[in-house]
Amino acid sequence: MTTKRAQTALEALEAASRDIGGQIYTLRLYVAGLTTRSQEAIRTVTTICEEHLAGRYSLEVIDIYQHPVLAKGEQIIAAPTLIKKLPLPLRKIIGNMADKDKVLVGLDLRSK
Amino acid sequence: MPPETNIMTLEKCPTGIRGLDDITSGGLPRGRTTLVCGGTGCGKTLLALEFIVRGIREFDEPGVFMSFEETTEELASNVASLGFDLEELIHGGKLAMDYVHVERSEIEETGEYDLEGLFVRLDSMIVETGAKRVGIDSLEALFAGLPNEAILRAELRRLFRWLKDRGVTTVITGEQGKNELTRYGLEEYVSDCVIFLNHRVVNRVGTRLLRIVKYRGSSHGTNEYPTMIDEHGLSVLPISSLGFDYPVSTERVSTGIDRLDAMLGGKGYYSGSSVLVSGTAGTGKSSLAAAFADAACRRGERCLYVAFEEAPAQICRNMASVGFDLDQWTGKGLLRFHAVRSTLCGLEQHLGSMIKLAREFRPAVVVIDPVTNLSAVGSAEETKAMLTQVVDFCKNQSITTLFTSLTEGGGPQEQTDPGVSSLMDTWVLLRNTETPSGERNRLLFVLKSRGMAHSSQVREFMLSDKGVQLTDVYIGAGTVLTGSARLIQEAQDEAVAEARHRDATRRQRDLEQEKAQVQARIGALQHKAALLAEDLDSLTGDERSRLETATRNRADLASARQVD
Known part of the structure; x- marks a missing residue:
């Protein structure tokens, strides 16, 4: 029985990895006001989402000045910070997203 | 602090931490940042947190605490034993706490960024509570979490300026570095006040020390001050700063032994003086100390008995055998024992706990029995320095102190182990003499007693169930x-x-x-003489009557012869 359950878990994992191409991405971009840096980050992230995750992502842009409580809850230190909440693992990408490749790696859309 | 008329004077923000405000002459620089640095486990976090909590509780200044190392729950349970209820303060709206978690593995850097997230979090808490004080423990976690040190350093500089602009008094902590005060050189951002905490282990006995490395615009003590963490939190012991300007009394206190009082000018020790009772083993030092303690309690004064050798119950039992019922005084709250092994902690800790007890209990009399045991935890110089502080403290508080000191047999008798005799106002020496008849007797001398005429004679010191007695020796x-x-x-x-x-x-x-x-x-x-006189009298009487008779007879005869 134990082996059977283990097998099921393994199968589930394999199925999940097959499905990875079709996973829904939940992203949040925290910025501090509409500075040039914030705008650059928003632009880059939107472009990447449209190019790589068209139709299967939700992106929320949050101004920490407006929502300081969220900054605390999400453990935001730096701005801008892009958080990949789903799929796991959770990842934080900080900066103005100047290096697109690094962002892609951070979002697990490209392997290192 | 009284309001300063001089506008140039730096305003101080009292910490409420015992002793720290004394050595900083009033507290930390108000509206500035103070760096508290030191090794692991030296009490940095506690100092920062106590600064915030005491600020709220004692000075009604709300505070904010940002921790990078421990969660709010962990911190709350850590300081609960010190009587700090963080939850209550948070609910009361006076305290805001934030745990900043930086996980290196979760973070990817790409391009430029700033630490505005941190600023926003701090700012919202400061606004929410109306904070006057901020504690940050410890920013160094950022260095581990964020790889771009150039950005980080620029942001830290901005953070400190920002805190200054907000007018909050800030305490930040930093781990001790190898060659610098802190591992990441935080001291370069903090120019106003730097406090260094140290935890030193000598002879397997640990001692906490605090030093003000710098304090711009203020005088401050420069020594390493012994520091303690106890059930009331952190306390610094600025005793070495005590001077000689203590009050001096001409009042006397009884030694508890009438004859000894008589030897000391008839009245006993000076109130507020220091007394040394030295002697070899078994000369009755503790009994003399007990007599003194007993006499103090009998007068209704409080006595603190610091015992390094015996448990309180044992002292009470032993002293009952020489007629001192000390139990009754502990029962009445007049006598308090502080019994610890000298090797339990360092000299500073001993000093600290004694002084703390003395401050709480406010005794008129302190007995330390024996001081010689302290040499187990420190060198002779250190012990002497510590005892100097005890003497200074007690004299400042007008406490009469009696120290007993064990002299090793064989050595010179008129020498004390830690060399403390010069600190003492009165020195009573107890000595054993062995007689040719094979017994040991106790002798008592008053070796010196400053400022009073004292007996230069030796007395025999006797212990019996009726108490301590002094008798004249046979001279x-x-x-x-x-x-x-x-x-x-x-x-x-x-x-x-x-x-x-x-x-x-x-x-x-x-x-x-x-x-x-x-x-x-x-x-x-005489009787015979009287008889003779009588005889003589009668003799003369007879003679006279015979003469009269004769005369009469002759006349009769003549008339008869009709003589013409």
């Missing part, structure tokens, strides 16, 4: 005798005196007898 015929030798000599003297007395009585009796005999003889002779 005569060029010898000093004690114990049974004294008793024998005294008996012999008595016998001689008795014999002399008997002799004199007999001789007196003889003389009396002789005198009586002479008087008897005088009586007899």
Whole structure:
């Protein structure tokens, strides 16, 4: 029985990895006001989402000045910070997203 | 602090931490940032947190605490034992806490960024509570979490300026570095006040120390001050700053032994003075100390008895055997024992706990029995320095202190182990003498007693169930005798005196007898003289009557012859 359950878990994992191409991405971009840096980050992230995750992502842009409580809850230190909440693992990408490749790696859309 | 008229004077923000405000002359620089650095486990976090909590509780200044190392729950449970209820303060809206978690593995850097997230979080908390104080523990976690040190350093500089602009008084902590004060050189951002905490282990005994490395625009103590963490939190012991300007009393306190009082100018020790009782093992030092403690309690004064050798119950039992019922005084709250092994902690901790107890209990009399045990945890110089602080503290508080000191047999008797005799106002020396008859007797000398005429004579010191007694030793015929030798000599003297007395009585009796005999003889002779006088009288009477008769007869005859 134990082996059977283990097998099921393994199968589930394999199925999940097959499905990875079709996973829904939940992203949040925290910025501090509409500075040039914030705008650059928003632009880059939107472009990447449209190019790589068209139709299967939700992106929320949050101004920490407006929502300081969220900054605390999400453990935001730096701005801008892009958080990949789903799929796991959770990842934080900080900066103005100047290096697109690094962002892609951070979002697990490209392997290192 | 009284309001300063001089506008140039730096305003201070009192920490409420015992002792720290004394050595910083009022507290930390208000509106500035203070760096607290030191090694692991030296109390940095506690100092920062206590600064915030005491700020709220004692000075009504709300505070914000940002922790990078421990969660709010962890911190709350850590300080709950110190009586700090963080939850309550948070609910009361006076305290805001934030745990900043930086996980290196979760973070990817790409391009430029700033630490505005941190600023926003701090700012919202400051606004929410109206904070005047901020504690940050410890920013170094950022160095581990964020790889771009250039951005980080620029942001830290901005953070400190921002905190200054907000007018909050900030305490940040930093881990001790190898060659610098802090591992990441935080001291370069903080120019106003730097406090260094240290935890030193000497002879396997740990001691916490605090030093003000710099304090711009303010005078401050420069020493390493012993620091303690106890059930009331952190406390710094600025005792070495005590001076000689203590009050001096001419009042006297009884030693508890009448004859010893008599030896000390008839009145005992000076109130507020320091007394040393030294002697070899078993000379009765503790008994003398107990007599003093007992006398203090009898007067209704409080006595703190610091025992390094015996448990309180044992002291009470032993002293009951020489007639001191110390239990009754502990029961009445007049006597408090502080019994610890000297090796339990460092000298500073001993000093600290003694002073803390003395401050709480406010005794009139302190007994430390014996000080010599302290040399187990420190060198002679350190022990002397510590005892100097005890003496200074007690004199400042007008507490009469009695120290006992064990002298090792064989060594010079008039020498104390930690060399403390110069600190003492009165020195009572106890000594054992062995007599040829094979017994040991206790002798007591008053070696010195500043400012009073004291007896220069030796007394025999006796312990019995009736208490401590001093008797004169036998001085005569060029010898000093004690114990049974004294008793024998005294008996012999008595016998001689008795014999002399008997002799004199007999001789007196003889003389009396002789005198009586002479008087008897005088009586007899007088009687005889009286008889003779009588005889003589009667003789003369007869003769006269015979003459008259004869004359008459002749006349009769003549008339008969009718003589013409």
